[in-house]
Amino acid sequence: MEPAVWNNKDASSSKTLVDARDHPLDQLTPAEISRASAAVRRHAAAAGVTGALRFNTIMLQEPPKAELLAYQQRRGPRPERRALVWVLNPPCGDFYEAVVALPEGVAAAAAAADVVRTWTKVEGVQPTTTPDDCSLAEHIIMADPRIRQLLAERYGITDPDLVVFDPWSLHGTPEQYKGRRLMQGYLYVRTCKEDNEYAHPLDLCPLVDLNLGKVIHVDMYDAPAVMPPTLVNYHRDLAKATTGQEWRADMRPINITQPQGPSFNIEGNLITWQKWHIRVGFNAREGLVLHQVGWQDGGRLRPVLHRASLSEMTVPYGDPNYPYIRKCAMDCGDYGMGLTANSLALGCDCLGHIKYFDGVVSNAQGEALVIPKAVCVHEEDAGMLWKHTDTRLGHVEVRRNRRLVLSQVSTFANYEYGMFWYFYLDGTIQLEMKLTGILSTSVSDLTAKDLPFGITVAPGVVASNHQHLFCVRIDPAVDDADGGKGLVVAEVNAEPLPFGPDNPHGNAFRVTETPLLSVHSAMRMAKPEAGRAWKIKNPAVINPITGQPVSFKLIPQTNCPMLMQPDSLVGKRAFFAQKHLFVTPHVDGQLYAAGEHVVQSEDCLGLKQWTKEDKPLLGADPVLWYSFGVTHLPRLEDFPVMPVESVGFMMKPYGFFTWNPTLDVPPERNEASREELTPAARSGAAGMRARL
Structure with a gap:
């Protein structure tokens, strides 16, 4: 297969991308995952590793950036296909990282063709707590005789099937348990199978050693708390009992139809829509990944992004009381956005004419697991694009906006996070994170009302103040097909001028x-008051109108800083949330803001290490790490299920085009739209038709 060229200098090339099929950035197939785990088993046995292996993560190891670009520009061979494998040896507590070469083509049918390129015993860290780990922890805890005894003694609960265990990675490992692979759990109880367990929190918080397979400690109140009795439900079979109301009867369908089909085209994992080219990636850690985003401008494809993904997130809780000081999730690294991805449902999660991409991950046995419909692609109306009424001519020009949506939803125990990447007709890119799900609750006195670190959402049920802080890694390629080494990042601020000779009326401000x-x-x-944003400029490409480098601007939207102290454990682990922007020189493998392995970490193993030295950025292929989030002060209306709250950012072209790039959007009238008349107007219209 001969690669095509991604090259903004070659306007004559009609083929602008590597062939869409079997691309080096495609996620591993189920067969490749099986081959990788088999190769690791053979190598481990040859290396003298005894005892059972527990596979943690198997995913594509992306080719080095320089190799990928060389291949795309026909300057180098196709990069070797490789799998990154994290595997545990529970009897010994050892953790290994392997890189397995997976030759493509006919030779790959032979098992011996798969070669373990590197085999490293990794010390002092713990890999992701996978869904299999969470299930194992729940099994260990619910089978523990002491837990069953405490449930019976403190709450009179004798049916363990009604008890629900929420697994959490451990934030702040007690000194005596350091170095062990642990999980903690918060316990809840249901009154029936469909009941909302978060309305009935218990005061037991066990710690489990996954390698030993046993509960090693249980935190509890000195005196048993009274189990909150109130039923507060969202399940369709129980919600009416909570609200005391019937379903709304006045909601009529809104149908999204595209009689001629969608405007996008998909070949392999390459999406083309309007002038956008986007390659879809997916892995266990980040979930949905954007690769090689570009804009077709006449005869050339102009690169915009080399790669973009949700790199990490943290959800620290603000309750200083024990054991809730240990309550903090680093969801991407702790559990994996891809490992926890939902299978999306047609007509509910996504509306319209849909294309889905499956996600492929692995389980503890090293087998492939396919998540059907993990990523949704569709287009939707986005309101008015632009309009002007020429009052002198009595002429109106208006265009409707639309956007392409790439989305994924992941469930982390109680919370759902929806990741929505939007691409607009005018070259704008937007990321919107949608937060929903159920508040993580704890138990309190049934009469408690005025709480300093949270709110009572039902008698005896507390929802604590917390934050949701995200970090997106953006590897830009603004009109630069050669890796981004010529790009410059600049900060833009608007500032008022003081009164003076140049501003006698006090109305001037400058940028x-x-x-x-x-x-x-x-x-x-x-800095919202200064309209602060950051430009990614390419000085090698000058806009002929402005005389300035072409650029894209990263525009912050709703944002908040981390409220925990910088030297707190959260502050150290989630160093990325101490600032809104970091920029580092590109280094292959530096993908995760808090480090590759964050489970039970005590410091940041990512950005904090990579920013210790004040390295120059000019000529260094800059990578942007943008952090944003919300401070969630729970409200009663967030319970028993939370309406979506959104947060995100935009990237807009700034002098990238020579004029508004949507001037070629055709004028059209939506024939399916209709005016809903009042009864009197309908009667008048009918009379008029009768007279005619």
């Missing part, structure tokens, strides 16, 4: 632009 030339100078905070 300042400051290049961020080193890693330390690029550690920045958002």
Whole structure:
């Protein structure tokens, strides 16, 4: 298969991408996952590793950026196909990382063709707590005789099937248990199978050693708390009992139809829509990944992004009481956005004419698991694109906007996180994170009302204050097909001018632009009052109208900083949330803001390490790490299920085009739209038709 060229200098090339099928960035297939685990088993046996292996994660190891670009530009061979494998040896508590070469073509049918390139025993860290780990922890805890005895003694619960265990990775490992692979759990109880367990929290918090397979500690109140009795449900079979109301009868269907089919085209994992080209990736850690995003401009494909993904997130809780000081999730690294991805449902999660991509992950036995419909692709109306009424001519020009949506939803015990990447007709890119699900609750006195660190959402049920802080890694390629080494990141601020000779009426303000030339100078905070944004510029490509480098602008939206102290455990682990922006030189393998392995970590093993040295950014292929989030002060209306709250950012072209790129969007009138008349108007219209 001969690669095509991604090259903004070659306007004559009609083929602008590597062939869409069997691309080096495609996720591993089920067969490749099986081959990788088999190769690791053979190698482990040859290396003298005894005892059972527990596979943690098997996913594509993406080719080095330089190799990928060389292949795409016909300057180098096709990169070797490789799998990254994390595997545990529970009897010994050892953790190994392997890289397995998976030759493509006919030779791959022979098992011996798969070669373990590297085999490393990794010390002092723990890999992701997978869904299999969570199930194992629940089994261990619910089978523990002491747990059953405590449930019976403290609450009179004798049916363990009604008890629900929420698995959490451990934030702040007690000194005596350090070095062990642990999980903690919060216990709840249901009154029936469909009951909302979060309305009935218990005061037991066990710790389990996954390698030993046993409960090693249980935290509890000195005196048993009274189990909250109130039923507060969202399940369709129980919600009416909670609200005391029937279903609303006045909601009529809204149907999204596309009689001529969608405007997008998909070949392999390559999406083309309007002038956008987007390659879809998926892995266990990040879930949905965007690769090689570009804009077709005449005869050339202009690169915009080399890669973009949700790199990490943290959800720290603000309750300083024990054991809730241990309550903090680093969801991407702790559990994996891809491992926890939902199978999306047609007509509910996504509306319209849908294309789905499956996700492929692995289980503890090293077998492939296919998540059907893990990623949804559709287009939707996005309101008005632009409009002007020429009052002198009595002429109106208006265009409707639309956007392409790539989405994924992941469930982490109580919470759902929806990741929605939007691509617009005018070249805008937007990420919107949608937060929903159920508040994580704890038990309190039934009469408690005024709580300093949370809110009572039902008698005896507390929802604590917390934050949801995200970090997106953006590897830009703004009109640069050669890896981004020529790109410059600059900060843009609007500032008022004082009264003076140049501003006698006090109405002037100007825009300042400051290049961020080193890693330390690029550690920045958002500043809404200054309209602060960050430009990604390509000085090698000058806009003929402005005379300035073409650029894209990263525009912060609703945002908040981390409220925990920088030297707290959360502050150290989630170093990425201490600033809104970091910029680092590109280094292959530096993908995760808090480090590759964050489970039970005590410091940041990612950005904090990579920013210790004040490295120069000019000519360094800059990578942006943008952090954003919400401070969630729970409200009663968030219970028993939370309406969506959204947060995100935009990237807009800034001098990237020579004029509004949507001037070629055709004028059209939606014939399916209709005016809903009042009864009097309908009667008048009918009379008029009768007279005619």
